[in-house]
Amino acid sequence: SEDSDFYNHKGLDMKGIARAFFKDIVNLAVSQGGSTITQQLVKKALLGDERTISRKIKEAVLAIEIERKFTKDQILEMYLNQIPYGGSSYGIEEASKTYFGKHAKDLTLEEAALLAGLPQAPSLYSPYNNPELAKARRDEVLKKMEEQGYINNQSMQKAIVASVSAIPLVTSIKAPHFVFYIKSLLEQEYGIKQVEEGGLKVTTTLDLDVQEQA
Numbered sequence: 001s002e003d004s005d006f007y008n009h010k011g012l013d014m015k016g017i018a019r020a021f022f023k024d025i026v027n028l029a030v031s032q033g034g035s036t037i038t039q040q041l042v043k044k045a046l047l048g049d050e051r052t053i054s055r056k057i058k059e060a061v062l063a064i065e066i067e068r069k070f071t072k073d074q075i076l077e078m079y080l081n082q083i084p085y086g087g088s089s090y091g092i093e094e095a096s097k098t099y100f101g102k103h104a105k106d107l108t109l110e111e112a113a114l115l116a117g118l119p120q121a122p123s124l125y126s127p128y129n130n131p132e133l134a135k136a137r138r139d140e141v142l143k144k145m146e147e148q149g150y151i152n153n154q155s156m157q158k159a160i161v162a163s164v165s166a167i168p169l170v171t172s173i174k175a176p177h178f179v180f181y182i183k184s185l186l187e188q189e190y191g192i193k194q195v196e197e198g199g200l201k202v203t204t205t206l207d208l209d210v211q212e213q214a
């Protein structure tokens with residue numbers, strides 16, 4: 001869902017880079033377009049999300065080097081172990097335990113598809129915050145899997161009719177639904193990385209005493 005040509009390219013999506021380049025020329029800005037999974041791994045593990053030409057060049061060079069030194073499966077594993085899935089869940093194994101109470105290797109097709117769709121916007125597509133959006137995003141991933149030949153139509157149809165059934169949220173966060181709703185608004189405004197790692201201090205309208213009484 002993030003990089004359909006992952007197993008074929010050498011670290012860079014040249015068509016995506018070209019589209020982003022022409023968009024930059026038109027808008028006189030540096031966009032985020034054209035990122036492969038390898039490039040996203042470089043950004044998350046090594047460089048950060050700074051939008052400059054020099055950072056984009058470093059990202060491309062490092063992506064090519066990583067592709068030379070590691071297999072595709074190793075790169076995908078590192079990526080899946082780095083990315084945020086919402087709340088304190090970083091990495092696919094932790095996400096599997098948080099949302100479904102099981103190891104990643106034991107996920108069903110529909111569960112795996114839901115988790116694959118989460119990193120794009122973890123709070124927005126959270127099954128706890130927005131179950132309808134979570135299902136829509138999951139189904140989008142399943143359709144892409146069928147289009148790209150990873151599953152057949154019968155498997156896709158069977159998975160799409162399955163309901164979204166995450167286990168109850170276990171957290172020490174007080175008023176978690178309110179907190180995650182606010183977090184989703186912050187992600188839309190400032191981006192996932194800034195919310196997850198920026199050390200923000202957020203003031204809200206929540207009156208915890210009244211909330212606990214209610």
